[in-house]
Amino acid sequence: MCYDVGMKEDRAERRERKRAARAAKQKERIERHVVVCPHCGKNVLDHMTECPHCKGALQPAGYRPVDPAKYKKIKLICTAVGIAVAVAVVIVIFVTR
Ligand SMILES: [Zn+2]
Numbered sequence: 001m002c003y004d005v006g007m008k009e010d011r012a013e014r015r016e017r018k019r020a021a022r023a024a025k026q027k028e029r030i031e032r033h034v035v036v037c038p039h040c041g042k043n044v045l046d047h048m049t050e051c052p053h054c055k056g057a058l059q060p061a062g063y064r065p066v067d068p069a070k071y072k073k074i075k076l077i078c079t080a081v082g083i084a085v086a087v088a089v090v091i092v093i094f095v096t097r
Helices: 003-033 070-096
Strands: 034-036 044-046
Touching: none
Parallel strands: none
Antiparallel strands: 034 044
């Protein structure tokens, strides 16, 4: 009987430890995205575009405005590659007939 209760307690304790570990992991994950607002010095999350405390503009991490010249170049390359692939497919279709 005493043994049974001990087992149950052990399980509850293990579950509690698991829950605490999960909570700690989640906290760590959130803290990785915490940055300091350059306007008011309070903690904000790195994806925010506006500080919730002082409404100052923030530069979100992972977002960089695309350079228009670079964008044009990438678009041109993609168009050229697309045309080349289309021509290659057409040639393959006509040659293999
Ligand atoms: Zn702020």
